[in-house]
């Protein structure tokens with residue numbers, strides 16, 4: 274297991290480097306000069322050049338990359354062109370908020386998805402199964418920003434129960450676990466949870482249904498196990514796959530919540546990213562994408578290792 | 591005083607409901623003594639597996655209906671449920687499946703899987719149960735059993751997995767072992783080893799065995815008695831010697847002619863022309879009639895009577911019934 278872990282960690286390095294190069298290049302290939310966004314329209318050529326060299330944009334790309342990644346490795350992602358604040362700080366706060374949202378959505382989605390999926394797989398081809406499948410398909414296919422807007426209309430505008438904007442009453446972006454803040458979390462987290470509920474439920478349903486139709490389940494009954502013990506075996510068999518689906522979903526929630534964060538003005542990484550794009554804030558954009566991608570890589574690593582730890586069929590040597 | 595029979599089927603009927611009804615077992619009666627090995631022979635679809643699964647009550651409860659009685663050591667097991675059923679399964683009767691690769695749980699170690707059964711039935715702790723598991727692996731002669739205890743099924747060869755499956759099935763010393771084509775999935779040389787092992791363990795533990803096979807050679811090798819199944823019923827049963835030397839039912843004769851004289855060991859029983867009947871309706875006449883060279887009007891007028899030929903040899907065919915006209919019987923080619 275230890276050697277497996279070390280080997281997986283070594284594999285991650287080139288992936289991380291590749292990811293960082295792609296992040297860097299993507300931003301540079303994108304059309305538009307980042308300077309035009311922040312320079313006054315009447316800026317002279319000298320002023321532009323000065324700005325350019327201040328941000329290091331006059332150097333060749335590989336050099337820019339080397340400088341950027343070297344500093345990034347030290348935790349310095351440069352300064353935001355738009356706000357002048359360190360990118361690392363901005364990204365840190367935003368990622369923390371996104372994580373908060375993603376974890377909250379997961380806490381809602383995973384138990385519900387697992388529960389519905391397990392029961393649907395267990396009662397396969399019954400009305401309950403069809404109901405769950407219908408719910409799952411609806412959850413996956415309804416555009417979640419639209420759902421977000423509908424929920425805002427119902428619970429914020431009509432009923433006035435819950436706030437629809439921001440991550441807290443003050444708008445400071447500082448999170449605390451109190452009623453006033455948690456109220457802000459409910460609508461975006463519920464909205465974000467809908468897709469993973471559908472995906473987890475569908476996957477687990479298929480998984481559990483398949484396992485129940487396998488011969489060994491009959492053999493377990495044949496040796497005298499009670500129902501509960503057989504269920505334990507089924508869960509053990511389903512766990513590795515279910516776990517990896519949930520891990521990947523968490524990764525998607527983290528990076529894929531741009532629309533939801535925009536709808537709810539949630540100050541997370543997706544929100545930050547869309548601001549960075551519209552303001553052509555190059556360092557901020559690069560930094561945010563890099564951190565999000567590395568999160569995704571890390572999530573995959575954790576999922577793989579956890580899966581190998583609980584699934585004996587995966588060769589660990 | 592006669593001993594309680596180990597197994598006693600009395601007019602057993604098993605029906606599957608669903609899009610179409612399947613009458614899988616149609617009035618099967620059979621009894622089996624303690625410690626006896628019964629070879630169950632018959633074509634694909636004749637109901638051999640359903641018979642074994644009925645004995646362990648493994649048929650899907652919502653989609654199957656059981657009629658008649660099945661007594662194991664005097665207890666009717668068709669009415670067992672809940673705690674009594676799980677206490678019965680694996681302790682009184684246990685099963686070795688055809689495909690050990692599919693019948694073992696892939697994510698539990700062999701040791702855990704054996705120990706789990708032992709803990710369930712003997713109420714002993716995990717440590718003691720592991721000792722039993724180790725002892726069983728030694729008895730089925732798995733090399734380096736201590737190490738194999740910690741193996742997962744995929745880490746073993748097919749033959750070794752089947753040995754492990756046998757160890758699991760015998761861990762609680764059942765009175766009856768059901769073996770549903772336990773060697774079909776294995777290589778020929780491994781097949782023989784497994785057969786020898788089963789026979790040896792059967793003698794050692796003194797348990798009864800029902801051995802399902804397509805291979806008459808294997809059936810002759812392992813069984814004290816043979817029962818031949820056709821379309822959900824037993825058409826002939828008797829000692830291995832009687833059934834092989836003096837087969838009375840046209841179907842049994844067909845099987846033997848096709849398999850023994852040709853001496854093609856391991857071949858499936860498909861040499862009789864025609865195919866078995868669809869089981870959508872309860873039979874009201876001899877099910878074999880459409881394929882039988884000796885069929886005559888009486889065969890279609892009702893279910894063929896069962897005739898006892900003595901020494902436990904019985905056959906369900908009008909030709910063997912004492913009331914049947916002797917002259918036309920003599921005219922039969924044998």
Ligand SMILES: Nc1ncnc2c1ncn2[C@@H]1O[C@H](COP(=O)(O)OP(=O)(O)OP(=O)(O)O)[C@@H](O)[C@H]1O
Nearest residue numbers: 606612614632633634635636637638639640641869
């Ligand atoms: N769960 C089930 N639902 C519906 N029909 C079934 C079920 N199990 C078995 N049958 C039917 O019952 C009949 C007997 O099947 P069974 O499996 O006992 O045959 P078998 O003698 O074991 O054949 P084989 O030699 O191929 O294993 C078949 O027609 C089969 O289709």
Ligand code: SF4
Nearest residue numbers: 876879882889907908
């Ligand atoms: S009862 Fe008639 S049809 Fe059936 S096996 Fe005997 S002779 Fe053939």
Ligand SMILES: [Mg+2]
Nearest residue numbers: 638639640770
């Ligand atoms: Mg079968």
